[in-house]
């Protein structure tokens with residue numbers, strides 16, 4: 001069974017409904033999934049870089065789970081990237097530890113799906129917002145396996161959260 005690491009980068013975890021619901025759905029399954037909830041593990045912001053890099057080494061599939069904030073990943077997710085995806089580990093000389101791993105983004109968005117277009121409220125498609133993160137995968141020689149997203153996720157029902165979790169598992173199984 002593929003070893004999956006889900007890194008959760010939600011700055012307001014205690015009041016999350018959507019991401020929490022998705023993670024709870026996934027946690028109840030008999031799957032080889034390790035969850036790394038950055039806000040819960042490091043409430044003061046002091047990320048244990050060695051521990052997080054070890055989790056990456058042990059994974060075949062890496063998933064970033066987050067709510068879209070200002071058209072991309074929240075600052076906490078970026079802080080994780082900046083501190084954990086280091087030179088010599090994730091890229092650069094000797095930094096080929098992530099080579100060949102699969103990489104997926106799993107996001108929730110507050111806006112409806114049709115807002116993500118040139119003429120919609122967000123002004124761009126979700127594909128156009130992805131490169132800052134898909135490029136991370138490319139730069140670190142990981143396989144960009146794409147994203148699983150759910151839109152209109154303000155206070156979603158448990159059913160919508162578990163539907164997202166199912167789609168994410170389908171993607172993991174298909175790669």
Ligand SMILES: Cc1cc2nc3c(=O)[nH]c(=O)nc-3n(C[C@H](O)[C@H](O)[C@H](O)COP(=O)(O)O)c2cc1C
Nearest residue numbers: 016017018019067068069070071108109110111153
């Ligand atoms: C600071 C902030 C910025 C946000 N920016 C966006 C955005 O750019 N596009 C969008 O669709 N939703 C945006 N949202 C809505 C969140 O994506 C939504 O609340 C979240 O996906 C719900 O998940 P949760 O219940 O786990 O927090 C934003 C929310 C906050 C708090």
